[in-house]
Amino acid sequence: MKNYRGILNTPRPDKPVENPKAVLITGATSGIGWATTLLLASLGHKVIAIGRREDRLKELQTATEGMLGEVMTLQGDVTDGEKMLQLMAEGLAHFGRLDVLIANAGIAHRGLLVESNWADLETVLRTNIDGVLHSVRACVPAMRASGGGHIITISSVTAVATGPGAGIYSASKSAVDALARALRVELEADHIWVTNIWLGQTHTELAQRRLGTPGKVASKLPTMTPEKVAARIVWAMERRQRVIILRPLDRLIIWGGRLFPRILEKIMYRVYR
Ligand SMILES: NC(=O)c1ccc[n+]([C@@H]2O[C@H](COP(=O)([O-])OP(=O)(O)OC[C@H]3O[C@@H](n4cnc5c(N)ncnc54)[C@H](OP(=O)(O)O)[C@@H]3O)[C@@H](O)[C@H]2O)c1
16 A cells, blocks of 8 residues: 555645756656656656657657756667767756666567577667666766765566566566666665666557567556556655555565466466467
8 A cells, every 4th residue: 555655645746846856767758758757847857868769859858848847858779888978978967967867768579588589689688688787877977976866777577477478578677676686785885776666567658669579468467557657756766665566466466476486377378378
């Protein structure tokens, strides 16, 4: 119940926050990143919004004009470490500080581990793992200079509840969890906190744009809206939580899977088959 209270307590967009933060978010051109950028801007925060699709970045810039906060859209690919450093420098030159990184950019894949096209598997690993690391490495020096900060990473329930054809995505999201845990202890002395979100199925473009074998969305389970997830991400910015799982259903999948792995494997086999 604590989680749902959190969502309800999220400040309303017509009420500006008292201490606006400078936030860098990756994957801002659709889904959760788009919804989070809109919410942050409506609350008065300053946002460096990154993505690859230029037309979407322009739309985002237009959509946030006139809001309480300020959004600086920058085109870039999280798999390019040098580019991420350059974008961070541009954002810092404009806003003067960085308080929060939301390492949200990600890509999905469907296909068997042994048969899939290697280039697709590599793209998932480079986006979902290297992309998080490049974002973190670009942002941490600015956070240190600002006296501390908060990194929010987006993992997935699929990291535990994997199935045939979902292996590379699940592996990449397990890696995000491990990175978050390591970063939390490595950066604590710098007053940089790390929160990892174990996200359940959300209605975005992720499934449509996934690499590998085309097919239907895997699960018949209920989906969340990106706005609900955005509200929880913004809520997390004000708190020091290690892990956030939004729904009781996702908690059940994660803990049920740990306690009864064979049962979860059988269920996931049916879901993904
Ligand atoms: N939707 C779900 O059910 C679900 C569940 C668990 C976890 N998640 C995670 O939530 C995060 C957001 O996904 P979403 O559901 O909002 O999907 P989405 O609508 O497809 O958004 C993904 C975002 O990542 C960006 N992106 C992808 N590759 C990139 C790259 N190389 N460099 C920069 N940006 C890149 C995309 O923009 P461009 O193509 O314009 O670059 C897009 O803005 C992902 O990490 C995803 O794995 C989603």
